[in-house]
Amino acid sequence: MKALLATEPGVARLTDLPDPRPGTGEVVVRVRVALTCGTDLKLLRRGHPKFPFPVILGHEFAGEVVAVGEDASWQPGDLVTAAVSAPCGECGECRAGRENLCPFGFETPVWGAFAEFIKVSARATGRSLYEIPDGLPLHAAALLDPLASVVRGVNRLPSSSGTFLIAGTGPVAFLMAFVVRHEFPGSHIEIRGRRTSRLEPFARHGFTTRTLEDGAGKGLFDAVIDTTGSPHLCSDLLARVARGGTLQLFAGMARDVNVVFPAFVLHYEEVNVMGSFHYRPAEAARALTLLSERTIPFDEIVTVFRPLHEYEAAFSEVTAGTVLKTALIP
Ligand SMILES: [Zn+2]
Ligand SMILES: [Zn+2]
Structure with a gap:
């Protein structure tokens, strides 16, 4: 598959990588749309403590389940979007309802969406994948991650x-x-x-x-x-x-x-x-509800659509501030 791989600060290239295959409990999603985000640009510029190089960029996405491992509770054809983290559900923070602070939440993140496919770990498959409500466009559903963070901030x-x-x-x-x-x-x-x-x-x-x-x-x-x-x-x-x-x-x-x-x-x-850091599963679910109730004018946020290979143009228009978010289509 083609994937936008960052190998060191400032260096990212479209690279051919093996297609991911799902293990037990895992699913593979064909990315249909992935949004630009300042976090990816920051990661590319200076690295990220939670995502060391080499790393595939992109984390706000929506797509279609195309391959399902044994025991995974999804079907090929399901349309999904994802929360980035997968809290463990067992630590003190998780049990206190602060799953956003789970120290294990980023052990198996759903990350690397500027690619044709993304593999979702068994833990994330159960906790971090969300079925896209009927009628919600994929570029809107892909806003789940940033919107969930905002819901967390407002909740506080x-x-x-x-x-x-x-x-x-x-x-x-x-x-x-x-x-x-x-x-x-x-x-x-x-x-x-x-x-x-x-x-x-x-x-x-x-x-x-x-x-x-x-x-x-x-x-x-x-x-x-x-x-x-x-x-x-x-x-x-x-x-x-x-x-x-x-x-x-x-x-x-x-x-x-x-x-x-x-x-x-x-x-x-x-x-x-x-x-205010990240979000809890409840806030991710709330974000999806706000999107499907059309509380957010998502068509004014995601205004430009480009094929994945035009990622440089996408990054520069977002950095210049002429566009809020560009959708990349792998
Ligand atoms: Zn983001
Ligand atoms: Zn935890």
Whole structure:
């Protein structure tokens, strides 16, 4: 099969690899659509602690089960999408309902979707594959992974929140805006980004938008959510949190990054700073429901379709920010 194999930082090539064959409990899925994601680009640029080189890129996908190992509970022809991790179900974190923090969740990830086929491990076959609801397009179902992360982030915000500031204008910010609007009806949602052109899709949907430099609108928010992962924005964002409010560092930062917060604000203003990592199976299922209920305008996120061999063009348009997500078709 053809697969986009990354072999070292900055180097990825379409490579011929043997077609995967399912072992006991495993299934092989023919990838019909796989979406670009910043995580793949970051992995390619600087490597990833959970996915050492060589590694096939791509992890947001939908496709069709084409081969089934012994004891696997799927049939050829089933249309599926997947969560990336496969929590063990037995450790302390899993039993406490924090499967997103399972230390074994990434032992057999569902990863490597920029390829004609992807093999799903026995553990992931039982826990991480989802049947695509009738009528949901495959490029929409492929949004399960990023949307589930966003659902997790929104779940972690206090239910009393009524005003929200989202920093960033990428696909995660776009998903976040719609999930917040859906889960907190009647709330005020403001999006802050650097470029007016990237704020336009948010404005079109009735969200308040401002550039980062815009001095006007210095209001405070119950919840401020960072989707940019830029450490230098943190103190500005903390300053926008109302007393008793929350700053959520949704986007990950590199391991060696330290951020300093004034203890005064954390103590006397009871501002909470929290992260949000990945998602639990319940949030993956919820994401699929939100997609099939058309809560998310997915056709405005995945707007460009290209054959897999045009991956370089896909990566550059996503990096340039002219497209939120490009679908690659193997
Ligand atoms: Zn992703
Ligand atoms: Zn576990």
